[in-house]
Amino acid sequence: MSESAGLEGRYRRLLAWYPRSFRREQEGEMLAVLMAGARPGQRRPGLLETADLLRSALGMRLVLAMRSLGPGRRSQRWTDALALFSVVAPLFLVIVAVLEVAVPYRLPPESRLLVVLGWHEIGGLSLLRVPFFDVAVCLQVVVAVCALLGWRRLTLIAMAASVLYWIVYWRVFVYGISSVPDALQLLAAGAYLLGAAALLASPGPRHGRHLMNWRHWAVLLPAAAFVQVSTLLLYATSPIMFRGLRSPDTSGYLVLSVVFAAAAVVLAVASKLNRYFLLLLAAMFYPYAMQLAFSGAFRSSSGVFRPGFGTDLLRLPTPAHLAVLFVLPVLLACWVVLTAIRPGRSRVMMPPGQEA
Amino acid sequence: MQEATFLILTALAAGSQHGYGIITDVRELSGGRVRLRAGTLYTALDRLRADELIAVDREEVVDSRLRRYYRLTPRGSQLLATEAARLQANAAAALSRLDLAGGTI
Numbered sequence: 001m002s003e004s005a006g007l008e009g010r011y012r013r014l015l016a017w018y019p020r021s022f023r024r025e026q027e028g029e030m031l032a033v034l035m036a037g038a039r040p041g042q043r044r045p046g047l048l049e050t051a052d053l054l055r056s057a058l059g060m061r062l063v064l065a066m067r068s069l070g071p072g073r074r075s076q077r078w079t080d081a082l083a084l085f086s087v088v089a090p091l092f093l094v095i096v097a098v099l100e101v102a103v104p105y106r107l108p109p110e111s112r113l114l115v116v117l118g119w120h121e122i123g124g125l126s127l128l129r130v131p132f133f134d135v136a137v138c139l140q141v142v143v144a145v146c147a148l149l150g151w152r153r154l155t156l157i158a159m160a161a162s163v164l165y166w167i168v169y170w171r172v173f174v175y176g177i178s179s180v181p182d183a184l185q186l187l188a189a190g191a192y193l194l195g196a197a198a199l200l201a202s203p204g205p206r207h208g209r210h211l212m213n214w215r216h217w218a219v220l221l222p223a224a225a226f227v228q229v230s231t232l233l234l235y236a237t238s239p240i241m242f243r244g245l246r247s248p249d250t251s252g253y254l255v256l257s258v259v260f261a262a263a264a265v266v267l268a269v270a271s272k273l274n275r276y277f278l279l280l281l282a283a284m285f286y287p288y289a290m291q292l293a294f295s296g297a298f299r300s301s302s303g304v305f306r307p308g309f310g311t312d313l314l315r316l317p318t319p320a321h322l323a324v325l326f327v328l329p330v331l332l333a334c335w336v337v338l339t340a341i342r343p344g345r346s347r348v349m350m351p352p353g354q355e356a
Numbered sequence: 357m358q359e360a361t362f363l364i365l366t367a368l369a370a371g372s373q374h375g376y377g378i379i380t381d382v383r384e385l386s387g388g389r390v391r392l393r394a395g396t397l398y399t400a401l402d403r404l405r406a407d408e409l410i411a412v413d414r415e416e417v418v419d420s421r422l423r424r425y426y427r428l429t430p431r432g433s434q435l436l437a438t439e440a441a442r443l444q445a446n447a448a449a450a451l452s453r454l455d456l457a458g459g460t461i
Contacts, residue, residue, distance in 0.1 A: 022402070026398060026402075028421065028422040029374075029375060029422045029423065029424045030375070030394055030398055031421070032375070032376070032418075032421035032422060032423060033374075033375040033376045033379065033394050033397070033398075034394050035421070036376040037376065037379065037394065048393070049393055049394070049395075052393040052394070052395035052396055053393075053394065053395040054395075055395060056395030056396060056398060056399045057395070059399055060399060060402065063402075063403075
């Protein structure tokens with residue numbers, strides 16, 4: 001291979017970082033410019049040149065992403081995703097709540113002390129006796145029904161009521177032990193933040209209901225199963241529940257959590273769902289994923305995974321912890337609303353009287 | 357307007373140029389101070405095209421490589437003229453004040 005061909009190949013590998021649409025139009029031309037600027041005998045792209053190309057390529061990818069979401073350029077797929085999310089997220093929350101009641105964590109035999117105290121299971125029907133839980137779930141059902149019927153304003157009002165209720169709940173229980181599952185609190189926070197933004201910025205839940213089909217539920221049902229099994233995992237690894245007791249074996253829950261999470265991800269990719277809808281779902285799951293990651297729930301007794309930090313973000317709500325928990329849904333919700341209400345304008349400010 | 361953008365538009369003010377021509381012209385215009393790299397140039401060209409300040413003039417194949425020539429649009433010429441006038445006014449004000457201060461230039 002000649003020096004020139006080798007250099008050209010290396011430039012091509014760097015240009016591969018650019019978006020495909022840009023490469024299709026500009027790659028040959030850019031390559032010509034790069035080769036024309038090369039020193040005689042040069043075999044590799046220089047360090048600064050490489051950094052410049054990578055910076056430019058990543059910047060261009062970012063710009064393309066922004067253009068597809070930006071004001072006046074919002075694609076149909078993006079507004080469809082928002083409409084779909086505004087109806088799917090409330091329904092998903094109800095399914096999670098039903099699973100929390102339907103599938104309790106049964107205390108293992110080694111936790112006899114808790115059994116003696118009268119705790120045979122955590123979650124399950126006992127949740128209905130937990131203060132706040134029944135009203136919180138009722139409000140979730142109201143939100144889901146309003147969304148399903150396509151009532152945008154009523155859905156927003158019900159969401160606001162639900163959020164207010166959660167705030168009161170937090171004021172009461174923030175430093176105590178509450179039995180409302182973490183998953184329900186965190187998923188509700190993500191779903192309502194993004195759901196409210198989606199309701200404000202989309203054609204509405206009625207449009208979303210028409211877009212909903214079995215493929216969405218093929219992804220969301222294993223996702224709900226993952227939430228339930230990982231909730232049981234959180235219970236089983238809770239230092240509060242089992243302080244001073246032998247920690248139960250959590251390997252089974254761990255394996256099932258991974259299997260359901262993997263199934264949801266594989267089905268999401270294979271069924272080619274709207275990627276913006278998947279982005280919204282990922283942002284909704286983000287607080288719960290952070291809670292799981294930081295809590296150390298994946299420190300299984302078999303020692304397979306140990307990535308947790310042993311920090312309970314939800315029950316030690318410092319500003320930093322809250323930022324870690326909610327940064328992604330808050331930013332995305334702000335972005336959704338701002339891009340919807342900000343009037344489109346040219347990026348170049350022409351002098352007064354000379355606008356095109 | 358950033359200096360690199362101003363120089364790219366200036367390079368195209370006299371007529372259409374291809375990418376490498378713009379790089380060499382910008383270096384010359386800035387007295388060797390501004391050396392555009394390909395990544396920076398094409399990011400700027402993409403932005404300027406999106407803002408309709410420049411457009412593709414024509415394409416040629418030289419030594420089996422594509423050359424695309426860019427030209428200023430009327431909107432680009434207008435913006436460049438406005439920016440040049442603004443810079444000129446600023447420079448004149450600065451020079452005038454320096455002159456008043458003691459004629460040390």
